Each structure stands twice: as C-alpha cells, then as structure tokens.
Amino acid sequence: MRELNDEELVLRLREAKEELFNLRFQMATGQMDNNRRLRMIRHDIARIYTVMRERELGLSVSPDEVPSGEGAA
Template structure:
C-alpha cells in the first residue's frame, strides 16, 4: 500500500491483520523520518506528503487502538438498518 494515498482508507485497514498493521506503521514512520530529513536539507519537493504520511500514521494507530478496545465498526446499528414504515 502506498503511504499518503487512498490505499490506507479505514475500510481497507480493517481487512489487514495485526502484523500487517505493525509493518505498515513501521514503514510509515520510516517514510516520515525520510521526509523530515529531506525537508531539513531542502530537498523535499512535495510538502503535502508530510501531512499525508502523518495522517496515515494516525489512521494506523486508531485502527490498532480500536482493535485493542474491541470497538468494531463492521456491524451497522439497528437504527441504520431499520427503515421507516409509513
């Protein structure tokens, strides 16, 4: 999956296993380190990439924490699935 793209959408993160999440997190942190280094040396061409990678890291941490707490978003609530009867 490409960091800083739509590939790390929450729906796709839920499909990943725990080990895959950890590996994605390590990859994202390494990417952020490299981008910050490039920024400090004046070699970074796309500054918006920093923000995108930071948001990806936040998404990964959020998904990991939701799993830890047992919070699932897979099932719809009853109010969403019930239709109004006229």
C-alpha cells in the same frame, strides 16, 4: 486499513514511520519536492494507531477474528 491483520498493521506503521523520518530529513536539507506527502504520512500513521486502538478496546475485530458462525442460530 481495517482489512489488514495486526501484523500487517505493525509493518505498515513501521514503513510509514521510516518514510516520515526520511521526509523530515529531506525537509531539513531543502530537498523536499512534495510538502503534502509529509501531511499524508502523518495522517496514515494516525489512522493506523486508531485501528489498532479500536481493536484493543474491542470496538472492531481484525479480519482474522471474523466470527465463522454468522447466521447460525
């Protein structure tokens, strides 16, 4: 997740939320085969939010913002 840039994170978040919606719908109608998938998607969403918050606070940087002058004095 951390190697994705901000736009890719937003896209991945949107896809995960859509899948979560569909899985909840399947669960309500009794068509769900894999209950574990619901939990995995929720954890992925939490991971994405965590990475986004870390970048917002400056605790980590996106791959686009990697300093180019590493090692230069």
